[in-house]
Amino acid sequence: MDANDCIFCKIVSGQIPAAVVFQDEVVFAFLDIGPVSDGHTLVVPKEHIDKFDRASPQLLGQVASRLAKIAAAIQKATGCEGYNILCNNGRAAGQVVNHLHFHIIPRKTGDGVIDRWPAYKYPAGAAEKIADKIRKCL
């Protein structure tokens, strides 16, 4: 999927309507059409980039500063107790729209949103091996 048939590029350019929360020269922020809580917002860079690791460090810095500002406003507006910032990358990770985006999800204690976290323990020695493998790829 390229910028021409990208639903988020169409939202950024105004071809598809959205409930806009914020925009400037770097990002466009709008309410998710399928919210998991009131105020669930998507923040996207205006430039079409498919995944987190394809964005430049400079852009990521610019996006992060907007995320902080928008998250603070969402907390104030919704009275949420906390929030998640979520960025799905790749189909296996739940990315459906191939334009980099960050979900800001307002949370309340016991709301049941994202309540499955299937944590487990590494067998002896496995953590060191995986950490070493990752270090070698940096």
Ligand code: 5GP
């Ligand atoms: P993903 O699973 O790719 O991280 O999330 C994509 C999100 O985009 C979903 O939560 C979905 O509800 C939202 N979405 C998809 N199409 C539209 C749309 O046309 N308008 C808005 N506002 N949100 C959309």
Ligand code: ZN
């Ligand atoms: Zn796009």
